[in-house]
Amino acid sequence: MSWTMHGIGNEYMTRRVAIIGFGMTPFKARWPDKTYFELAYDACNEALQDAGITIKDVDSAVYGIYNDLFERQFMPDIYVNDYIGNIDKPGTRVTTGGATGGFTVRTGYAEVASGLADICLVLGVEKCNDCYDKQTGTTTPEVLKAIAYSADMTWEFPLGMLAASSYVVLVNAHFNKYGNPTEEQMAKVSIKNHGNAFNNPKAQAPMKLTIEDVLNSRIICYPFKMLDCCLYSEASAALILASEEKVKELKAENPVWITGVGAACTDAFIGNRKSIGALPSNIAAAKQAYKMAGLDYKNIKKELDVAELHDAFTGQEVISYEELGFVEYGKGGAWIDDGGPEMHGELPVNPSGGLIGCGHAVGATGIMSTGEAYLQLTERAGKRQVPITKGRAISHSIGGPGAAYSAVIVLER
Amino acid sequence: MTKEYHEIDDIIVIHYKYSFGGQSRFFIELKNNKQIMGTKCPKCKTVYCPPRIACAKCYETTEWIPLKDTGEIKVSTLVWYSTSAFIQNIPYAVGYIQLDGASTAINQGIFSDNLVPSKVKPGKRVRAVFKKEREGKITDFFFVPIDEYDDWIQKPEFEGGKNG
Numbered sequence: 001m002s003w004t005m006h007g008i009g010n011e012y013m014t015r016r017v018a019i020i021g022f023g024m025t026p027f028k029a030r031w032p033d034k035t036y037f038e039l040a041y042d043a044c045n046e047a048l049q050d051a052g053i054t055i056k057d058v059d060s061a062v063y064g065i066y067n068d069l070f071e072r073q074f075m076p077d078i079y080v081n082d083y084i085g086n087i088d089k090p091g092t093r094v095t096t097g098g099a100t101g102g103f104t105v106r107t108g109y110a111e112v113a114s115g116l117a118d119i120c121l122v123l124g125v126e127k128c129n130d131c132y133d134k135q136t137g138t139t140t141p142e143v144l145k146a147i148a149y150s151a152d153m154t155w156e157f158p159l160g161m162l163a164a165s166s167y168v169v170l171v172n173a174h175f176n177k178y179g180n181p182t183e184e185q186m187a188k189v190s191i192k193n194h195g196n197a198f199n200n201p202k203a204q205a206p207m208k209l210t211i212e213d214v215l216n217s218r219i220i221c222y223p224f225k226m227l228d229c230c231l232y233s234e235a236s237a238a239l240i241l242a243s244e245e246k247v248k249e250l251k252a253e254n255p256v257w258i259t260g261v262g263a264a265c266t267d268a269f270i271g272n273r274k275s276i277g278a279l280p281s282n283i284a285a286a287k288q289a290y291k292m293a294g295l296d297y298k299n300i301k302k303e304l305d306v307a308e309l310h311d312a313f314t315g316q317e318v319i320s321y322e323e324l325g326f327v328e329y330g331k332g333g334a335w336i337d338d339g340g341p342e343m344h345g346e347l348p349v350n351p352s353g354g355l356i357g358c359g360h361a362v363g364a365t366g367i368m369s370t371g372e373a374y375l376q377l378t379e380r381a382g383k384r385q386v387p388i389t390k391g392r393a394i395s396h397s398i399g400g401p402g403a404a405y406s407a408v409i410v411l412e413r
Numbered sequence: 414m415t416k417e418y419h420e421i422d423d424i425i426v427i428h429y430k431y432s433f434g435g436q437s438r439f440f441i442e443l444k445n446n447k448q449i450m451g452t453k454c455p456k457c458k459t460v461y462c463p464p465r466i467a468c469a470k471c472y473e474t475t476e477w478i479p480l481k482d483t484g485e486i487k488v489s490t491l492v493w494y495s496t497s498a499f500i501q502n503i504p505y506a507v508g509y510i511q512l513d514g515a516s517t518a519i520n521q522g523i524f525s526d527n528l529v530p531s532k533v534k535p536g537k538r539v540r541a542v543f544k545k546e547r548e549g550k551i552t553d554f555f556f557v558p559i560d561e562y563d564d565w566i567q568k569p570e571f572e573g574g575k576n577g
Contacts, residue, residue: 033416133497141497160499222491271518
């Protein structure tokens with residue numbers, strides 16, 4: 001068995017872990033003809049085929065499913081495990097809000113790195129639009145209510161907090177300190193990500209937009225407009241992780257190594273934070289992941305070919321440019337003005353369309369983002385393929401009350 | 414071919430008799446005395462509001478202290494689209510308010526007779542207004558811009574606190 005010194009500060013003996021397969025369903029507003037476990041089956045099947053294995057070859061599974069109220073089912077993971085036929089083997093659920101996907105990849109990594117599994121299935125799925133608000137005859141207000149139950153039920157939920165309002169206070173506090181992101185700069189992120197989605201056949205929201213379109217779209221939470229926000233999606237995404245020995249044994253054609261994993265949770269109560277306009281969890285997760293991968297936080301932009309960031313809201317993507325080390329604090333707005341994160345810019349951000357363009361099927365999202373980075377590094381991203389010269393990419397997830405969870409994954413081919 | 418599916422109406426309801434545990438004193442003082450309480454760590458002197466009965470930094474038991482009902486907006490937003498539980502209330506403002514004497518900020522509604530972003534921007538001074546009919550819940554009070562305070566406490570369903 002090949003064991004390599006590989007870990008934070010090289011303190012731990014861990015095994016190298018590769019992604020050897022990826023599958024995902026299209027991201028759609030609603031899949032009325034599929035349940036959550038049927039969607040999970042489809043993504044699982046595609047990932048198994050991509051890796052050239054069957055469910056019998058899987059030693060363990062990790063399931064990313066955020067919200068029991070969305071699924072209308074507590075412990076939905078056991079029904080996914082049942083439906084995909086992962087019988088008499090461990091399946092474990094991870095649920096960390098919008099960051100569920102990233103934390104699920106992290107847990108899957110640990111299963112293989114530790115030697116608990118040689119092949120691990122990392123499977124994320126979410127429905128949401130079975131939630132239905134009778135008073136408006138639409139789904140979204142009830143979807144938002146199902147999410148709002150993640151806010152503290154004593155101190156925050158009764159006041160009408162919602163996902164957009166918890167992100168927008170971060171963005172507003174950042175704006176108050178640094179004068180950016182401006183509404184125009186946030187609009188540019190929306191234009192970029194909706195535009196990138198045209199090249200992703202599985203994306204929910206390809207749109208050709210102007211700054212005026214975004215600025216004139218319906219106000220949601222000052223200053224976020226509708227086109228600053230991602231849409232809620234239903235989808236599933238799956239990755240197959242394998243040990244180095246299994247990569248050799250299976251003669252895997254496209255292994256991409258997970259070389260860095262970082263995660264952190266900051267104060268869930270925004271009012272307890274030293275600085276409201278920042279997510280220290282983003283910085284901690286990024287520094288942890290880069291250090292593990294042997295990369296320099298201050299020079300990270302030059303080390304990467306592509307980044308898939310968590311753009312649930314445009315303003316948050318801009319702050320993440322800073323917190324993930326692409327630009328100095330306060331310079332995120334200027335970087336989008338300069339075209340840095342555009343497809344042909346200095347470091348393309350969200351060629352998949354991200355959450356805004358591809359969609360946000362919460363438990364599946366971070367797995368989709370990591371899968372997109374995997375497709376890019378194996379040069380199978382079709383029309384949205386970016387040039388791969390450094391052989392390295394990252395995916396990033398944020399979530400939870402006050403966006404308290406953050407995860408960063410570094411991939412290398 | 415049209416895809417086939419069958420839908421039903423459904424709902425999940427759970428009833429509770431929920432205890433606020435160690436935080437109960439905040440809600441008892443709020444209901445009975447219109448007094449906003451915080452807790453202070455004897456070691457690091459952090460004053461928590463929302464209160465907590467133990468300090469996360471020092472692992473010391475905190476002490477209850479009364480706070481003033483005036484403070485400053487740290488950050489806020491105006492909400493124009495919301496959950497099904499709140500969509501009938503739009504537009505409304507929520508923000509984080511640091512009460513005078515507290516080290517942390519509490520999430521709360523900010524009410525104004527003229528709800529525009531400039532009324533609820535960071536640095537603005539606010540004061541708590543209490544419902545006359547209080548249940549011992551976070552929604553028993555809200556904040557208003559300090560220059561609107563006298564008008565708000567004249568409204569029949571509201572009243573001022575003791576500690577300004």
